[in-house]
Amino acid sequence: MMTMNELDEVISKCLLQKLSKNVEQSENHVEYKLREDMLASQFNTILKYINDESESEIAPDMLSQLLILDLELQSIGPWFCELSKECSEKLNNLFENLYTFKLSTVLQHLDVDDAQLVFDICFEDLHTKLTLEDFKKYPALHDVYCSIVQHIPEYNVVINPMKIMPICLLLIDDYIVNNKLKGLKSCLIILKCLTAQNFQGGNYYEVIYGSLNKITLDKEIDVTKLTLECLLQLMKILPPEIKVKKLDDIFKRGLDQINTEANLYRKAAWFNFTTNLIEMQGVNCVDQKILKSILCDNIDMCCNEAVGEILLSDVLECLETWIKYCWCIWRFSSDQKILSTLLKLLYVSSGDEQKASKIRIVIITLVCLCTKEEQRIIYKNIEDATQQINKPEFVSSLEIIKNSVCI
Incomplete structure (x- = not known):
């Protein structure tokens, strides 16, 4: 009978090993083929162990290892092969036969205490590997992280932003656009699950704000839109004592961006963002009198039909919202x-x-x-x-x- 330590070793062998160099530095890494060979020789051992232990409860740390393995097998990239797809299907079919649910949905089906344990262990394991120095050497684990985060609203778990957000902030800070988008999507999902209480006793919101604020200068329109969505969501959940100042800071930043932005699609996104901030701040926006000048200039730009097609709707909505709250200074x-x-x-x-x-x-x-x-x-x-x-x-x-x- 295989021991837990031996099984842990086999699972580790079936995972994509740490790349010798960053993923973007080569199209074909030797580790991809090594993992495929390891799956061919070792994976059935995992299935046999699970089947043999079907009468016993699988420990949370082992469940977390199996979940990471399964999600990594499903991740799409140059490391993906038909064998990894087959292994994932076999693993999930076995789980469904034994426990009535697939391994990939284990966090949705465990009771509260076990779900929390597996959830916490998964993120501890991921953060051990996906560090600032090495996260580019574990590309498949990016998708594992994003897959777990994607379904967080469905889990009955307590979320600690300090324990689950470092990886998405690393992705956001990366220069590769696809990584930025993955990080921003994960960040938005997590932020929607948080409240001001999650930041009590600390100022981790400053770390999040700093990462998001830094990439507001990114020129990719999809990055811009997601960044502004994340910033709005962060503003909603900031502790009340610091919310007013942060709203004021980002409002001014938005006006500066509108003033200097040449890309009409990004400008429209910033107008939409400003409209939402006015809704959040209300009459406090009357101090920013420069907004009237900005609105006037951009309305004039919209007299050009091509510009108006892109910009007009967002500019008029911003003006309407400004009138709603700041009419007193007209x-x-x-x-x-x-x-x-x-x-x-x-x-x-x-x-x-x-x-x-x-x-x-x-x-x-x-x-x-x-x-x-x-x-x-x-x-x-x-x-x-x-x-x-x-x-x-x-x-x-x-x-x-x-x-x-x-x-």
Whole structure:
């Protein structure tokens, strides 16, 4: 009969061994073939042990080893082979026959205490190998980590961010885009499972914030979108005593990014992010008066049809949200440029009634924030304009705006 130590040794042999050099430094590593040979000679021993011990309960540390092995066998990369797929299928079929569930879903089926033990041991083992120095030498374990994290909401476990997030932060900090995306997706899943209580007694949120903040400069649009999603989720769960300052910091960072960003898709993502921050901060955003100037400049850019197709929806949504919370600082005397730019946008958009309707609503809202005297001035200007402009759709829009003005 095989001992637990002997089984542990066999499982270790069937795992992809540490690469002698980083995964991206070669297309074919000798360890890939060595693992395939090891599966051919050793894997059936694992199946025999599990079958022989079917009447006994498998220890949590052994379950964690088997789970890591199974998920690694399923991981896709140049190390993957048909034999690894076959081994995973055999392992899961055996488990399903013996225990009514597949090994890959073990964390969803164990009772609370055992699930927590297996969960914790898995992450301890993964973090032992996926260190700053060596995580590029265990490429298959990246997918193992992401696979376990992917289903965290389904586990009945307590999450300690300090114990499960270091690997996703390593992936986020990597220069390989695919690794960044894996890390960000895992980070987002974990953050959605956390609350402010998870950061009590420590400031690990600063480590997370630092990693996310650093890659806001990354130019890949998918990286940008996921990073901003993670930042928003982090803002939601920060301890109340530091949330206001962090929100203010990232809000200013967002405005700087919008101001300097040349890529329209990234600019749109940052506008969407800013809209969400305004929803979170509410009236506290009135201090950032530069936002009015930024909105005005980008509305003007959207008068170009090609730019507007990408940017307009997010810019208008941001303006609408700003009005919702910060209307109190709207002044016709100092902010009428926004109004005139919106009218310019309305003029070039008159052929698209859906777009024109949305723009009209924003214009009417801003006009209604003006004093009675200012509204009379606007009314008179619109009345004069409708007599001189030879564009029926635009004139019709102006009439709708004029009829909404209280004089």
